[in-house]
Amino acid sequence: MNARYGMVIDLDRCTGCGACMVACASENNVPSIPQATPRTGLTPMLVRRVSNEMEGSARREVFIPITCMHCERETPCVSVCPQQAVEVDKATGIVMQMPQRCLGCRYCMTACPYHARYFNWWDPAWPAGMEKSLNPGVAVRMRGVVEKCNMCHARLHSAKAKAAAAGRREIDPADYVPACAEACPTAAIRFGNLADQNDPVSQEAHSPDAFRFLTRLGTEPKLYYKSKEAWVRALAESTSANAEVKHG
Amino acid sequence: MKVTRRDLLLWGAAGAAGLAITPVPWKLLDDVSIWSQNWPWIPQPTHGPVEVKQSFCTLCPNGCGMRVRMAAGWPVGIAGVASHPITRGALCPLGYGAHQLNWHPQRLRTVRHRTNSSSWEEARAAFAKACGEGPIAIIDGYPGRAASSVFESFAQKRGSYRAVLGPEMQALSPYEMWSGVPAAGLGYDLENAQTVVSFGAPLLDGWGTPGRFTRLWAERAAGSTDPQLRLIQVEPSFSGTAPSRTATRAWQWVPIHAGAEAALAAGLARVLLDEHLVSVSARGPMPPITLAEAADETGLSIGAIADLARTMVARPPVLVIANDGNPAIAALNVVLGAAGAPGGIVRRAKHTESYASAAADIGSARAVLIDSTVPWNFAPPTNAEVFRFAAWDGGSCTADWLLPAPGFLEELTDVPTSPASAIATYAVAPTLLKAPPGVQSAAQFLFLSGIDPTLMPVEKIIHARCADLFRERAGTLQGQDTTPVAKFASVQKLEEQLWKGAVWIGEPPRSAAFRCALKEWPATARSAQSMSSSSMNWSKAWRAPVLPPLASKLYQESSLREAPEGRNA
Numbered sequence: 001m002n003a004r005y006g007m008v009i010d011l012d013r014c015t016g017c018g019a020c021m022v023a024c025a026s027e028n029n030v031p032s033i034p035q036a037t038p039r040t041g042l043t044p045m046l047v048r049r050v051s052n053e054m055e056g057s058a059r060r061e062v063f064i065p066i067t068c069m070h071c072e073r074e075t076p077c078v079s080v081c082p083q084q085a086v087e088v089d090k091a092t093g094i095v096m097q098m099p100q101r102c103l104g105c106r107y108c109m110t111a112c113p114y115h116a117r118y119f120n121w122w123d124p125a126w127p128a129g130m131e132k133s134l135n136p137g138v139a140v141r142m143r144g145v146v147e148k149c150n151m152c153h154a155r156l157h158s159a160k161a162k163a164a165a166a167g168r169r170e171i172d173p174a175d176y177v178p179a180c181a182e183a184c185p186t187a188a189i190r191f192g193n194l195a196d197q198n199d200p201v202s203q204e205a206h207s208p209d210a211f212r213f214l215t216r217l218g219t220e221p222k223l224y225y226k227s228k229e230a231w232v233r234a235l236a237e238s239t240s241a242n243a244e245v246k247h248g
Numbered sequence: 249m250k251v252t253r254r255d256l257l258l259w260g261a262a263g264a265a266g267l268a269i270t271p272v273p274w275k276l277l278d279d280v281s282i283w284s285q286n287w288p289w290i291p292q293p294t295h296g297p298v299e300v301k302q303s304f305c306t307l308c309p310n311g312c313g314m315r316v317r318m319a320a321g322w323p324v325g326i327a328g329v330a331s332h333p334i335t336r337g338a339l340c341p342l343g344y345g346a347h348q349l350n351w352h353p354q355r356l357r358t359v360r361h362r363t364n365s366s367s368w369e370e371a372r373a374a375f376a377k378a379c380g381e382g383p384i385a386i387i388d389g390y391p392g393r394a395a396s397s398v399f400e401s402f403a404q405k406r407g408s409y410r411a412v413l414g415p416e417m418q419a420l421s422p423y424e425m426w427s428g429v430p431a432a433g434l435g436y437d438l439e440n441a442q443t444v445v446s447f448g449a450p451l452l453d454g455w456g457t458p459g460r461f462t463r464l465w466a467e468r469a470a471g472s473t474d475p476q477l478r479l480i481q482v483e484p485s486f487s488g489t490a491p492s493r494t495a496t497r498a499w500q501w502v503p504i505h506a507g508a509e510a511a512l513a514a515g516l517a518r519v520l521l522d523e524h525l526v527s528v529s530a531r532g533p534m535p536p537i538t539l540a541e542a543a544d545e546t547g548l549s550i551g552a553i554a555d556l557a558r559t560m561v562a563r564p565p566v567l568v569i570a571n572d573g574n575p576a577i578a579a580l581n582v583v584l585g586a587a588g589a590p591g592g593i594v595r596r597a598k599h600t601e602s603y604a605s606a607a608a609d610i611g612s613a614r615a616v617l618i619d620s621t622v623p624w625n626f627a628p629p630t631n632a633e634v635f636r637f638a639a640w641d642g643g644s645c646t647a648d649w650l651l652p653a654p655g656f657l658e659e660l661t662d663v664p665t666s667p668a669s670a671i672a673t674y675a676v677a678p679t680l681l682k683a684p685p686g687v688q689s690a691a692q693f694l695f696l697s698g699i700d701p702t703l704m705p706v707e708k709i710i711h712a713r714c715a716d717l718f719r720e721r722a723g724t725l726q727g728q729d730t731t732p733v734a735k736f737a738s739v740q741k742l743e744e745q746l747w748k749g750a751v752w753i754g755e756p757p758r759s760a761a762f763r764c765a766l767k768e769w770p771a772t773a774r775s776a777q778s779m780s781s782s783s784m785n786w787s788k789a790w791r792a793p794v795l796p797p798l799a800s801k802l803y804q805e806s807s808l809r810e811a812p813e814g815r816n817a
Contacts, residue, residue: 012471015452015462016493018802018809019341025798026325026344029293032797033805041805049808051496056485057503061496083278100282126291127797130351132322134293142290182327185338185459186466209471228471 004072004093004195005151006222007181008204009065011232013188014047016063021045023183024067027152029138031124042118044068044149045180052231062232065180065189068116068149069213069221070095076219077108077117077148085146093194093222094151102145109146113214114221117148151191152178173199194222211236296320302329302727302749304663304677305343307656308791309390309414309621310457311663311673312339313751316347316680323347323657323680328459333726333753334669338459345796349640350655350681352794356641357686360650368688371635371649372697375615378633379699382614383407386690387628389621389791391432391603392664394709395691399619401703402694407613411603412622415449416456416668419570422578423587426764429595430602435670437760438464440591441567443478445560447509448571451479452494455569456668475499478563480556482512502556508546510576512553513568514769515542517583519557526561532583535576535769560584565591575770587764594760596665597672619690620653624793637690640794653690658683662710665754672754674717676710676746714743723754 024030024045033041044067051061070088071077075095077086085101086108088094109117123143126134134140137154141147159175173193181191192201204210205224211233212221227233267273298319305312313329326347330337359366361374378384384407386399391411403409413421413431420431438444438461449455452462469475481495485503495501504512514535520526521534543550560566567586570577578587586592610616610630618628620637627646628634636647639655653659657680665672688696695703704712717723718739725731725742727750736742746752795812803809 010466010470013466015497016808017341017453017462019339019344021801021806021808022341022344022796022798023327025801026347030798030801032800034800036800036805038805038807041801043801043806046806047808051490057501059491059496059501061490061493063493083281101278103277103281123287124290126348127351127353130348130797131291132294132320133324133348133351134291135324136293136295136298136319138293140290140292142284142287144284183339183344185328186462186470188466228473 001195002091002093003193004222006070006093006192006194006201006205006224007178008190008192008201008210008224008226010188010190011062011064011225011227012229013186014063014065014184015186016047016049016061017185018047019183019185020065020180020189021047023179024149024152027135027138027154027179029124029134029140030147031122031126031140033122035122040119040121042120042147044116044118044147046116050235060229060231062227062229062235064225064235066114066116067180067223068095069114069219069223070149070151071219071221073218073220076111076113080107080111082107092151092156094153094156095148096150096153097146097148099139099141099145099147104144104146106146113217113219117146120145120147149178155179209233213237293324294320294322298324301678301680303657303680304675304749305339305346306390306621306659306661306663306677307343307346308340310335310666311675311677312343312458313675313749314339314343316657318680329749331726331728333671333673333751334457334666335459336463338463340454340458341802342790342796342799343458345798346656348798349792349794349796350658352640352797354640354794355655356638356650356652357684358652359686362648366649368651368686368693371651372693374633374649375617375635375693375697376699378615379406383612385410385610385613385616385628385630385632387412387616387618387622387626389619389623390664392601394662394706394713395619395689397709398691398694398703398706399617402700405700408604408610410610412626413603414667415571418573419449419578420593421573422575422770423581423593423762423764424602425575426578426582426766427587427762429762432601432603432667433595433597434593434762435596435665436567436569436668437565437591437594437670438567439670441565442476442563442591443480443560443566445480445482445566445568446494446498446571447482447513447568447574447577448484449569450492450494450571451481451569452497453492455571457666460668469499470497478559480560482509484508500559502548502552505545505547509570510574510771511537511542511545512548513574513576513580515539515546515553516557516560517580517769518542519554520561520583523554523557525557526583527585532579532766533769535579565589567592579766579770582764582766588761590760594670595757595762596670596760597754597757617690617694618647621791623791637693638793639687640792651690651693652687654683654687655681657681658687659689660707660710662713670760671756672723674713674746674752674754675750676714678747711743714746715739717752718742723752725750725752727751 030042048064083101085098120143159171163171181189190201192199194202209226210224301316312335313332315327316323317325328337328339386403388411400409420434424431468477479498480500481498482502483495484506514537517535568581581587613632615633616628618636634647635649637651637653639653660679663675721734803811
């Protein structure tokens with residue numbers, strides 16, 4: 001059976017530490033760019049800070065980790081890409097970005113309602129010797145292409161290779177956990193197979209506190225969020241909640 | 249046949265139109281795209297055998313368990329260890345990028361004497377000369393290690409040993425004063441507390457061992473209006489500045505005037521004592537402040553202070569945590585009966601060592617040796633000759649002698665109990681990477697200087713400590729499995745497991761109790777410095793002068809955090 005990999009992010013548990021952002025960059029060989037700004041940086045996982053706009057002790061804040069939502073229907077980036085550099089993998093439900101095909105037109109960035117895509121403005125570079133610390137499972141991308149979360153696809157490959165070596169067709173779910181979910185110190189980010197009804201993540205996605213962002217667009221994102229706080233859930237359909245600097 | 253200009257144009261146009269309907273231009277475009285993404289100057293990862301090694305982070309005294317993925321012998325990724333008894337799989341955000349630190353452009357590789365290049369021989373000669381001329385002070389950042397005992401042995405005969413203590417340990421110092429139990433033997437029993445009142449401590453943003461409190465908070469408090477673990481954050485509110493993450497995520501945030509923490513602690517104690525909200529045995533002296541004075545100083549109403557006191561004791565055990573050594577806040581714990589009680593401040597082991605603070609006057613020291621574990625911005629209060637070990641320079645370390653120390657994963661060290669822990673632990677972080685030539689640790693430097701022939705190398709001390717653990721046959725070893733130490737057949741087997749990343753967990757003492765003799769209420773003078781935890785975060789608690797390059801994702805390539813001051817990423 002085909003998988004539908006997705007996440008449930010419990011916003012009540014997120015402290016905004018940023019471990020997911022650093023772990024994601026380390027796993028995927030995302031360079032640190034000295035001249036980058038929030039507009040031009042590469043943060044396939046980005047934690048945004050949103051408040052209830054109250055003052056004093058009534059003030060509440062929530063940290064929202066935003067990454068590719070892996071939209072299932074009418075995937076906007078897939079629809080607009082002139083190079084077929086983006087496709088939805090039917091076997092996993094992961095929206096795959098193929099930088100080798102990308103021409104850098106950035107149409108997909110404009111189309112993405114979640115601003116979860118990033119343009120590589122500079123040649124990736126590391127200080128002398130630091131290239132030894134790069135993850136050998138992930139190729140370094142050239143400047144001029146668009147990047148985004150691919151749910152740590154290299155880890156899926158490793159899990160498949162391990163399963164094949166053990167003579168299994170199916171991977172062990174414990175072998176495939178994206179870096180952000182693995183790094184989260186409060187276990188706010190949970191990863192699983194939404195197509196498997198026995199998967200705890202699939203069950204959580206249907207809990208009353210779960211919601212998805214911008215569902216009115218009908219793109220069926222596979223990233224679910226959770227919060228017991230009503231004002232946080234109300235952000236789901238908001239278009240300009242504490243709008244931050246856009247990138248691109 | 250005569251070719252006219254018109255024919256040429258026609259053929260040209262027809263050729264271009266024909267080519268456009270073939271796949272050739274698109275294939276060429278695709279090839280150019282692929283080719284231009286593989287320029288020779290684009291770095292390629294190193295390929296080779298991949299293995300995962302267990303170790304411990306040595307970049308701060310918390311010693312978090314780490315799984316280091318190595319490819320071709322180089323570290324390429326770091327993850328937490330779920331079986332670690334304290335971190336439970338968590339690391340701080342900076343830890344995830346720490347494997348890149350050794351190649352940081354500001355890595356210190358040569359000996360420097362003031363602004364000039366120098367050599368180890370000259371540094372050793374200068375140090376030997378200083379030892380002959382007067383007392384030496386040695387300053388350590390992580391006391392309790394094998395290297396620390398090298399420092400202590402050396403300093404015993406030739407001067408003094410001092411430690412730079414983090415805020416978690418500083419906050420425990422008043423209990424040492426009142427009970428005689430060294431602060432290094434005390435810990436916070438967070439796991440059994442049901443109400444935690446933090447006076448400015450960044451509990452959700454870089455306090456203590458990463459993941460320990462945040463995981464407890466996530467499991468027992470997050471999102472609930474009536475949580476099992478109530479987190480109350482007392483913290484000043486500054487106009488124009490966002491409150492700390494801890495304040496905005498806490499069950500209750502109590503904004504007070506900056507510097508009024510001691511007054512609030514005294515006011516709360518007064519309510520608790522006046523209204524008999526605490527047990528008679530725990531009662532301490534009455535604070536010399538009226539509730540009206542406390543209200544005036546804190547900016548809270550009398551009713552709000554009384555309500556807060558009642559809320560605190562509504563769900564015991566209650567634990568008060570300060571962000572520094574403010575004695576009035578510690579005294580509130582004594583009044584609450586939390587000093588020496590489960591769910592409060594507990595005595596974790598028979599540890600009896602007491603450390604002299606490095607902030608105290610070093611006096612007549614002829615020279616000061618500062619270990620690489622001491623925070624980058626620590627400046628000793630002395631005019632003595634300073635020998636400072638550092639793995640990274642950062643342009644910020646001021647010293648007469650700047651001596652290159654081993655970097656991350658490059659040095660064998662042991663990992664004693666983390667400062668805030670309620671249980672005793674011990675682990676060994678083996679050398680996973682060969683240090684570059686010309687790099688030496690402070691303990692090696694003292695050993696090789698030959699000044700004190702009785703010094704033992706760090707490795708021998710670690711062996712001796714493992715032998716002690718085996719001899720005492722107490723506690724358990726937590727690795728892949730949990731094995732009581734008593735079940736090990738030989739010390740070699742025990743050491744083998746420790747070298748592979750297992751953690752020794754001590755047995756809790758028979759009684760965590762200790763008695764505090766608090767005769768009079770400590771001064772409630774206004775703190776000169778505000779204790780807002782909004783000014784604290786992971787990067788500011790980081791001890792090295794440089795941050796892992798990937799930390800730029802947090803503050804430069806996003807607006808998640810404020811940029812660190814004086815740091816180089």
